[in-house]
Amino acid sequence: MHLAVNCGFEASRETDCPRAPSTHYPVRVTPEELRATIARALEEYSTQTGTGIEVPAKLVVERPKNRDHGDWATNVALQTAKKAGLAPRDLAQGLAAILTDVDGIESCEVAGPGFLNITLSAGAAGALAAEIVAAGSDYGRGEALAGHVVNMEFVSANPTGPLHLGHTRWAALGDAIARVLAFAGAQVTSEYYINDAGSQMLVFADSVLARMKGREVPEGGYPGAYIQDIADRIAQEQPALADACEDTIREEVLSRAYAIQLQDIKDTLAEFDVHFDVWFSEKTLHDSGALESSVARLREQGHVFDSEGAVWLRTTEFGDDKDRVLIRKDGAPTYFAADAAYYLDKKDRGFDEKVYLLGADHHGYVNRLKAIAAAAGDDPEHNIEILIGQLIKVNGAKLSKRAGNIIELRDLVQWLGRDALRYSLARIPADSPLTLDPEVLRSASNDNPVHYVQYAHARSRGVDRKAVEAGIDPTGFDATTLTDETESALLAALADFPRVVAQAAELREPHRIARYLESLAGLFHKWYDACRVTPRADEEIGAVHSSRLVLNRATAQVLANGLHLLGVSAPERM
Structure with a gap:
């Protein structure tokens, strides 16, 4: 039996292997x-x-x-x-x-x-360049996670203040992971859990009310200047509220302040190019009766018990260090009850895999969330995944003038640049502490990883423009002419991109893509130094120049595809 590699072209009658339409498009091997x-x-x-x-x-x-x-x-x-x-x-x-x-x-x-x-063979390796150009933005897209239905919850900050440095890492990483999962074939829903129920919302309302009445915020309140900004805006939109009795307007002030602050969070994330499919309100769990329903469902599973006047979930059966209270003695539900109701809601919405991205201070949540999954009849090793991100530091970062006691995400984006910030956060594993150096991130040098990769893309686009001006026609592509050692290395790296994407998706590690892009950029720069796309003055245009133009475009495409997965732009010029 003669084996042949499926090469993606029209099939011949002699074998089942698709054949190239001409000698210029030989069989390629991925x-x-x-x-x-x-x-x-x-x-x-x-x-x-x-x-x-x-x-x-x-x-x-x-x-x-x-x-x-x-x-x-x-x-x-x-x-x-x-x-x-x-x-x-x-x-x-x-x-x-x-x-x-x-x-x-x-x-x-x-x-x-x-x-x-x-x-x-040289032709088999080189033919991949034309395939990449034809595939365009879909090159690297695969089916490694086809059939996976994933809910990814990340950021989920309280709507009582601006997003800050502590939210920055998961905003960048969570969005990158979601993009990579979808590119690998998974059906992904990115979700923001709005913590809009609980005592912090009342403290938020009282802080805004105090500013509206010209008072200092109460002890334990939110002292940032943004509270005054919210108070001023509400007073401007509804002047009558400024003179009304506080007890009668508290709910309305809370509602308006909440809407203003939530919109600020959404706008900040949009500036960071992070977008959510679902904004889920915790308050809806309380208002809809979902908390009571979830307790009843877990009781039916045999894991809820009553003790000392409270309602408990026996999480120690599933590896937690202690059982957890669902309903307090006074009848008030705990945050844990909301966590259980929220998990069951995700389950009811058909999400087989539920991914939680939590901060470094949430290690204690791992066992209790897995216990909820087990108590609900799920497999905690499959149906729930909890990723913990370590803290980050930014040398020289200043506290926000608006928020007073935090470093705002918005200020970081304006200072360091969205691309530099997102790339830098994506290129380091989430479980590793990270300190960012602003001088490096703001520099146009090879020491700045995002500049190094983006410059490779911009250079490739510049090469393309000059080649077109010189009259080089890519239809003269002949894969067998790509024989230089630097071309072989570059083609092999381009062929590896789909594998890197699939592995990054399976492991939830977008830093693998960043490191791949840096390696690819290095190979491209070596090729650029060794091989000319545009002929010299005394040289006629030949098939090798057409082929190199296609290889150049293939490299630009893979760089752009990889940067997009990290939420980073691929500039045409730098």
């Missing part, structure tokens, strides 16, 4: 296709030898650390040989014999105890 080809080679070898080899669920194809070892490497023979009663090296040699006959594979060599090092 990592995904290579995995499928290796799997078919395993099946063929199994049939030939009667050894009953099973194709592993996760067949690894990765870039070798040493480029002299080929374009791709796999340990599939080591994975499968023992169970089939074979020596790994013997199996590897059998697979190599089959794979060397595959269109697009130049060589397949056995190394060590049974590794396979695969080298692609």
Whole structure:
């Protein structure tokens, strides 16, 4: 049986492998296709030898650390040989014999105890550039998480003041994770839980009322200048409220102040390019009877009990350090009761996977939230995921003049720039403490990671403009002309983008994309130094220039796609 790589073009009559319409578009090989080809080679070898080899669920194809070892490497023979009663090296040699006959594979060599090092033909590697350009903004989009229905809740700050430094990390990371999950095929809903029930709302209202009446805010109130701004706006919109009795206008003042502050939060997030599909009000859980209903449902599951006049959830059965009160002795529900009702509401809305992004001060919530999931009949290892983000610091950051005692997100964006802030927050794992250096983030140098990546995109667009002005036609693309060592390295990196996206989505780690982009930018800059897209004055335009223009456009596209997943712009000029 002759194996062939599915190359995405019109199929020929001779085989099931789609064929390129001309010699200018040879068979191309991506990592995904290579995995499928290796799997078919395993099946063929199994049939030939009667050894009953099973194709592993996760067949690894990765870039070798040493480029002299080929374009791709796999340990599939080591994975499968023992169970089939074979020596790994013997199996590897059998697979190599089959794979060397595959269109697009130049060589397949056995190394060590049974590794396979695969080298692609120049045409097979280069054809990917045209495919990336054709795919455009969809290149890298995959189905790794197809069928996953995910609710992602993040930020969820109290609507009693501006967003501040403590909310910044999850605003950037949460949005990036949501984008990456969707790009990997998941159905994602980003959600903001508005903590608009509880004593903090009454304190908020009393603070605004005090300012409306010309008094200092009460002890324990909100002292920021923004409270005065809210009070002045309400008085301007409804002058009669300024002279009315406080007891009669408290609810209306609260309602108006709440709406103003919530809109400020939404506007700040929009400036940060963070948008939510759902804004969920905690107050609706209280007003709709959802809290009482959730307690009844959990009681039916057999995990609610009454003790000392209160209603409890027996969370110790599910790994929590103590049982939790749902309803106090006085009949008032706890915050934990709202957490339980909110979880059940997400479950009722059809979200199989519920992701909570919490701050470093919420470690104690992990076990109790997982206990809620278990008490509701869910699998806490599958149906709920809790990510904890560590604190960040910004050297030289000043407290907000408006808020008084915090560093506002809005001020950080204006000071450091949205792109620099979002990229810097996305490129470090969430569970690592982070200190940002404003001098670096504001600099136009290679020490600034976001500048380094954005400059690569801007440079590629500049190369494109000059090439078009010179009359280079991309339809003259011939993948076999992309033979320079820097081109091989660049093409291999471009081919790896879908894998990086899928892995970042599965692990909820968008920093993998940032680090990939920095590596890609470095490879692009090396290629730019080594290979000219526009011919020299005494040189005629040839197929190699057309091909390099396509490779340049492919690189720009992948840089733009990756930056978009992080919520960062891809500038045309810098």
